[in-house]
Amino acid sequence: MNIQISQAAQTGVRPADADLGFGTAFTDHMFVMDYSVDEGWHDPRIEPYANFEMSPAAMVFHYGQAIFEGLKAYKTPDNKIQLFRPRDNFKRMNRSAKGLCIPELDIDFVVDALKKLVKLEEQWIPDTLGTALYIRPTIVATDPCLGVRASYTFKFFMILCSVGAYYSEGFNPVKIWVSKDHVRAVRGGVGEFKTAGNYAASLNAGDKAKKEGYAQVMWLDALEMKYIEEVGAMNIFFVINDELVTPNLSGSILPGITRDSVITLAQKWGMKVSERKISIDEILSADEDGSLTEVFGSGTAAVISPVGEICYGDKTIHIGDGTSGKISMKLYDELTGIQYGKVEDTENWVEVI
Ligand SMILES: *Cc1c(COP(=O)(O)O)cnc(C)c1O
Numbered sequence: 001m002n003i004q005i006s007q008a009a010q011t012g013v014r015p016a017d018a019d020l021g022f023g024t025a026f027t028d029h030m031f032v033m034d035y036s037v038d039e040g041w042h043d044p045r046i047e048p049y050a051n052f053e054m055s056p057a058a059m060v061f062h063y064g065q066a067i068f069e070g071l072k073a074y075k076t077p078d079n080k081i082q083l084f085r086p087r088d089n090f091k092r093m094n095r096s097a098k099g100l101c102i103p104e105l106d107i108d109f110v111v112d113a114l115k116k117l118v119k120l121e122e123q124w125i126p127d128t129l130g131t132a133l134y135i136r137p138t139i140v141a142t143d144p145c146l147g148v149r150a151s152y153t154f155k156f157f158m159i160l161c162s163v164g165a166y167y168s169e170g171f172n173p174v175k176i177w178v179s180k181d182h183v184r185a186v187r188g189g190v191g192e193f194k195t196a197g198n199y200a201a202s203l204n205a206g207d208k209a210k211k212e213g214y215a216q217v218m219w220l221d222a223l224e225m226k227y228i229e230e231v232g233a234m235n236i237f238f239v240i241n242d243e244l245v246t247p248n249l250s251g252s253i254l255p256g257i258t259r260d261s262v263i264t265l266a267q268k269w270g271m272k273v274s275e276r277k278i279s280i281d282e283i284l285s286a287d288e289d290g291s292l293t294e295v296f297g298s299g300t301a302a303v304i305s306p307v308g309e310i311c312y313g314d315k316t317i318h319i320g321d322g323t324s325g326k327i328s329m330k331l332y333d334e335l336t337g338i339q340y341g342k343v344e345d346t347e348n349w350v351e352v353i
Contacts, residue, residue: 008048020164055144065141067096072132076341096193101150130165173308177214186222191252234297235259258298294325304332
């Protein structure tokens with residue numbers, strides 16, 4: 001399939017690096033292609049970033065048949081552009097697609113298309129440390145039909161935005177709140193897929209946490225409300241007796257690519273790593289007996305997010321001495337080092353454009 005390219009008549013101006021937030025500074029072009037049963041994925045094109053025209057009956061607006069991904073392109077000190085494990089994002093997108101009755105993508109084709117798009121938008125990639133070009137591949141159901149079934153037509157698009165440094169105010173631990181009333185996902189549902197509805201389901205608890213002064217919600221499993229699943233839209237890790245522990249992928253947890261990278265690096269460094277069930281009670285007692293030394297979240301946006309305080313009902317625990325832990329720091333430095341081309345990529349995670 002040939003990608004049609006139509007250039008934008010005008011190009012925008014990238015905001016100064018210090019003014020970049022997250023998810024608002026969109027670039028001049030986007031990649032789009034459509035799906036129909038007869039033609040499969042077809043009409044791939046790079047065109048000026050613009051609004052879509054869609055029927056108000058388009059299924060995505062009513063029944064939420066939508067999946068997405070999130071990854072970044074980074075500028076290296078010698079001016080190369082790098083993607084971090086992009087094929088893993090599209091593999092995961094295909095898993096999400098299967099889970100939501102959406103047709104799968106040809107991974108080589110979409111990675112090539114992404115490279116073309118990012119290259120075209122090179123001027124939008126900021127280069128101060130911590131900044132990046134965020135990439136949002138998305139598929140939405142477009143059939144104009146209110147009958148409940150899987151759509152027969154879809155739109156795939158990739159939009160890009162320049163994003164600022166996540167840690168512009170320092171690598172500081174955040175406070176998190178364990179929800180006793182809300183759950184994000186349940187085994188057998190769609191928690192392990194990156195679908196829009198999981199985010200909609202998380203908003204109410206997120207709001208409550210923010211009102212109480214917490215940065216994120218820590219989710220417990222929906223069946224017993226006992227086992228820790230994730231924090232916000234990040235996977236979660238604990239260091240207990242020098243062992244790195246993270247919840248196993250139970251079906252309701254999103255299989256993070258950062259999570260996998262953290263596990264791989266820690267094992268390479270000779271750390272013991274366990275993927276298993278971890279109850280909130282285990283964490284409270286590990287805090288009490290002093291064996292819990294670090295807690296951090298992992299995800300593409302923040303890479304590593306140290307946790308300094310956890311509130312569960314009337315109990316609040318403080319982790320470490322209020323600064324970010326050694327292992328969190330080391331993982332953050334190593335991962336960002338690889339992403340920005342400053343540390344050797346021994347795992348072949350990086351694709352240079
Ligand atoms: C995207 C996401 C993550 C993190 O995945 P990465 O591939 O590491 O960015 C974790 N949890 C949820 C719910 C997510 O949507």
